Amino acid sequence: MASKEMFELGSKSSAIRDLFDYGQKQAAIVGKENVFDFSIGNPTVPAPPCVKEAIEDLLNTRASVEIHGYTSAPGDISVRNGLADFMNTTYNAGVRAENFYMTCGAAASLTMSLKALVESPEDEIILIAPFFSEYTVFIQNTGAKRVVLPPDTTHFQIDFAALEHTITPHTRAIIINSPNNPSGTVYTADTYTRLAALLTQKSKEYGHPVYIISDEPYREIIYDDMPILYVPKFYKDTVICYSYSKSLSLPGDRIGYILVPDEVEGAKEIYAAICGAGRSMGFVCAPNLFQKVVLACLGKTSDVAVYDANRQLLYNGLKDMGYECVYPSGAFYLFVKSPEPDAKVFSEKAKALNLLIVPADDFGCPGYVRVSYCVDPDMITRSFTAFQKLIDQYK
Amino acid sequence: MASKEMFELGSKSSAIRDLFDYGQKQAAIVGKENVFDFSIGNPTVPAPPCVKEAIEDLLNTRASVEIHGYTSAPGDISVRNGLADFMNTTYNAGVRAENFYMTCGAAASLTMSLKALVESPEDEIILIAPFFSEYTVFIQNTGAKRVVLPPDTTHFQIDFAALEHTITPHTRAIIINSPNNPSGTVYTADTYTRLAALLTQKSKEYGHPVYIISDEPYREIIYDDMPILYVPKFYKDTVICYSYSKSLSLPGDRIGYILVPDEVEGAKEIYAAICGAGRSMGFVCAPNLFQKVVLACLGKTSDVAVYDANRQLLYNGLKDMGYECVYPSGAFYLFVKSPEPDAKVFSEKAKALNLLIVPADDFGCPGYVRVSYCVDPDMITRSFTAFQKLIDQYK
Structure with missing residues (x-):
C-alpha cells in the first residue's frame, strides 16, 4: 500500500523521540517534577526579545x-x-x-x-x-x-x-x-x-x-x-x-x-x-x-549564559560523582561514558530512575550517552540524587 | 561538480517565474503602471485580520x-x-x-x-x-x-x-x-x-x-x-x-x-x-x-469577493473583445484560448505590449494561456487597451 522504505523510516522512530515520548507519559504518572528528561535538544532559553x-x-x-x-x-x-x-x-x-x-x-x-x-x-x-x-x-x-x-x-x-x-x-x-x-x-x-x-x-x-x-x-x-x-x-x-x-x-x-x-x-x-x-x-x-x-536579529542570540551555567553545574556534578565526561566546549550536550560497555543497558537503568539519557549507538559511538542540558537548571539539581543512585550501582 | 538532474531542475526556471522576473525588470524601465503582470498566483488580497x-x-x-x-x-x-x-x-x-x-x-x-x-x-x-x-x-x-x-x-x-x-x-x-x-x-x-x-x-x-x-x-x-x-x-x-x-x-x-x-x-x-x-x-x-x-483562523478566509469582482471584470472584458475564455468557477485564473495555434507565440506578442500571460504548454494544454487575476483591480482595467490591441492583431 505504501513505499516500504518510507514506511520503515516512519515507523521506527528515533531513540531520542522514544525517550521523549516516554518522559511525557511517565510525567503524567509520577509527576512532572519526578521525571528528569535530558533526551531532547529543544532549546529552553526563550528567543531573544x-x-x-x-x-x-x-x-x-x-x-x-x-x-x-x-x-x-x-x-x-x-x-x-x-x-x-x-x-x-x-x-x-x-x-x-x-x-x-x-x-x-x-x-x-x-x-x-x-x-x-x-x-x-x-x-x-x-x-x-x-x-x-x-x-x-x-x-x-x-x-x-x-x-x-x-x-x-x-x-x-x-x-x-x-x-x-x-x-x-x-x-x-x-x-x-x-x-x-x-x-x-x-x-x-x-x-x-x-x-x-x-x-x-x-x-x-x-x-x-x-x-x-x-x-x-x-x-x-x-x-x-x-x-x-x-x-x-x-x-x-x-x-x-x-x-x-x-x-x-x-x-x-x-x-x-x-x-x-x-x-x-x-x-x-x-x-x-x-x-x-x-x-x-x-x-x-x-x-x-x-x-x-x-x-x-542578525548578530543576536538567545542567552547562552544560561546554557553555560547548566553546563558547569552538570559537568561538575557528574564528575564529582565519578562519571567520566567529555569536556563540553559548545552546543548543549554532555557526552558521558557509560560505566558498562552497553550504553543501551545503562540508559535503561537510568530510565528506571526516571532519568532520560540517550544511548549514543545511533550517533555512531557505542558506550556513551548524550545528556542534553538545554533544560531547567532546577531539574539538573533535582536529578543529582538519581544520577548518584545510578552510578552507585557500579561501585 | 553537482547532480546533473538537480542542476537542470535548478537552471531552467519555469515559464511563470521567467515572466514574473521579466515583469519586475520591465517595470523598472517603462514604469510599474505600464506593466500588466498576470503571470503569478501570489495572493494580493491581504490575510484576514x-x-x-x-x-x-x-x-x-x-x-x-x-x-x-x-x-x-x-x-x-x-x-x-x-x-x-x-x-x-x-x-x-x-x-x-x-x-x-x-x-x-x-x-x-x-x-x-x-x-x-x-x-x-x-x-x-x-x-x-x-x-x-x-x-x-x-x-x-x-x-x-x-x-x-x-x-x-x-x-x-x-x-x-x-x-x-x-x-x-x-x-x-x-x-x-x-x-x-x-x-x-x-x-x-x-x-x-x-x-x-x-x-x-x-x-x-x-x-x-x-x-x-x-x-x-x-x-x-x-x-x-x-x-x-x-x-x-x-x-x-x-x-x-x-x-x-x-x-x-x-x-x-x-x-x-x-x-x-x-x-x-x-x-x-x-x-x-x-x-x-x-x-x-x-x-x-x-x-x-x-x-x-x-x-x-479555522473557517476564516481572505476576502474572496475581491477575486470574484476581478473575475467578472476580466472575464466579461475579454469576452466582449472577442477572446474565447473558459468560464472560471474557482481559483483566480482565467484560461483563455490563444487566437493562434501556438500559445507561446501569442504570449510573446502579449509580452511586447507589456501584458504578461502564461502559455499553458507546461500545464499540458497547448493553445491556451493562463491569466492570473489575483491582482489589483485597477491593473485589470488599465490592461484592457493592451488586450484590445493584442486581439486586433488577429482581426
Whole structure:
C-alpha cells in the first residue's frame, strides 16, 4: 500500500523521540517534577526579545503580501544582502547575497545540499562519529553510501590516520558538525588545518574536490571564550549549512540557510543544483516572515549564559560523582561514558530512575550517552540524587 | 561538480517565474503602471485580520518554547484536534487528529504523499491536463512515471473515455486539483461520481487501489455559490493535500496539511510512510507559530469577493473583445484560448505590449494561456487597451 522504505523510516522512530515520548507519559504518572528528561535538544532559553519586537514591527508596518507572500525560491534579496554584510563584517567572509539560499532549517539545508552534490549511487558521504543520527536518513534520501569514520574517543576531534584510509575516489563530501551534537566538543584551528591539508591532498590525488558540508546550528553556542572559526578560511570547498533553531531558539519556525561561497569549485553548478533540489522536494521558499525576523536579529542570540551555567553545574556534578565526561566546549550536550560497555543497558537503568539519557549507538559511538542540558537548571539539581543512585550501582 | 538532474531542475526556471522576473525588470524601465503582470498566483488580497490577531495573541500569552519550539513531526496535537473538529462540523468528515499531518504547504504535502505512495519506478501517476506544472517535478522526485490525460477542452472536466485507457495495472494514483490551476474550473458532483465509479472498477480489476491525491489549495476560492465537495465522500481511497497559502493569503509562511482518512486502504501504512517521507526530506515539523495561527483562523478566509469582482471584470472584458475564455468557477485564473495555434507565440506578442500571460504548454494544454487575476483591480482595467490591441492583431 505504501513505499516500504518510507514506511520503515516512519515507523521506527528515533531513540531520542522514544525517550521523549516516554518522559511525557511517565510525567503524567509520577509527576512532572519526578521525571528528569535530558533526551531532547529543544532549546529552553526563550528567543531573544528582538524576535517578538521584529514580528510586531513587521505586522504593524508591512503590507500582508510583503511578509506573508512568496519570496523568490532562494529567499528575499534584502535578507540575503543583510546576511552577506553580516558575514563579511563578522568573519571577513567575502560573500554576496547570491551565495545564500534561505531554507526551512538545518535539516532542509542538509537534504538540499546532499541532493545537489550526490551524482550517483556510488558516491560516498563520510560521517565522523559521533554524529547527529538523522544524517544517516538524509544520506539515504540521496541514494549515496554512508561511510562512518570511527570516533576519536581521546579528544573527540578527528582521527586523521583513519580518515586518510576512509577517503576513496568515490568520496563526494564529508559532513562536519562543530560545536558537535552529541559530543559537545568544538574543533580546534589545528583540526581544521589538518583536515584541509588532507582533503586538499586527496582532492588532487583523485582529480575532483572532496567537499566539506559544515553543519553549524550550534555555531554561536560556544564557551570559555573560544573563537568561532569560519571554515571556508581553512578549506575553500566548504558548503555551510546553518540554522537559527538553536542560536535564536526558533526550532519550530524552520529557518536557516545554505552558503556556497564563490571559491567553492563548481559553486555556480552546485548553487543551481541546490535550487533544483529545493524545487524537487517541494520547499518552494523559506518562511517569509521569519526570513525577515532573522534579518532584524542578525548578530543576536538567545542567552547562552544560561546554557553555560547548566553546563558547569552538570559537568561538575557528574564528575564529582565519578562519571567520566567529555569536556563540553559548545552546543548543549554532555557526552558521558557509560560505566558498562552497553550504553543501551545503562540508559535503561537510568530510565528506571526516571532519568532520560540517550544511548549514543545511533550517533555512531557505542558506550556513551548524550545528556542534553538545554533544560531547567532546577531539574539538573533535582536529578543529582538519581544520577548518584545510578552510578552507585557500579561501585 | 553537482547532480546533473538537480542542476537542470535548478537552471531552467519555469515559464511563470521567467515572466514574473521579466515583469519586475520591465517595470523598472517603462514604469510599474505600464506593466500588466498576470503571470503569478501570489495572493494580493491581504490575510484576514485573524492572522495578525492570532500572532499578537500568541506572542503575548504563550511561552517562547510553546510557539517557537519543535512540535511533534505530524504537528501540534491541539492543532490537529481543532482541524478534525472543524472538518467534522463542516463536511461531516468523520476524521480524528491522527489522520492529519501538518506540512510546510501544498508542495510539501504533495512531495510527501507521492514519496509515501510510490513503491517502484514502474509506478505511474496520472495527471489530468491542464495541471499545475510543478506536479511533473514532484513526480520526478519519486522516480515514478508521469502519465498525462489529455484535456477535455469542451468542459474542462475529465475525459472518461480516455481515462479508462490511461489507467493501467501500474497506476498508483491520480492527482486531481479542483478548483483548478490553471483552468479555473471546478469539478461537479457528477464528475466525482463518475471518477469514483471508474477508479473503483479499475481497483477491483487490478487487485489494488488506485488512489486519488486531491490537491486542494483553492478549496474555498469558489464562486456562484457552488458547493465545496468533500472528495472522500465520493471515493474512499482519497488522500487530501491542503494548503493555507491561498485561503488565508499565507503562501510565504508555508503551512498546510495532509489528510489520510481511516477509510483509505492501507491508511496506517500510508500515514507512517508520510512520516518517513517528511523525515527523509528534512521537513522536521511544520512551522509551529503558523500551525497555531491556522488553528485560530479555522473557517476564516481572505476576502474572496475581491477575486470574484476581478473575475467578472476580466472575464466579461475579454469576452466582449472577442477572446474565447473558459468560464472560471474557482481559483483566480482565467484560461483563455490563444487566437493562434501556438500559445507561446501569442504570449510573446502579449509580452511586447507589456501584458504578461502564461502559455499553458507546461500545464499540458497547448493553445491556451493562463491569466492570473489575483491582482489589483485597477491593473485589470488599465490592461484592457493592451488586450484590445493584442486581439486586433488577429482581426
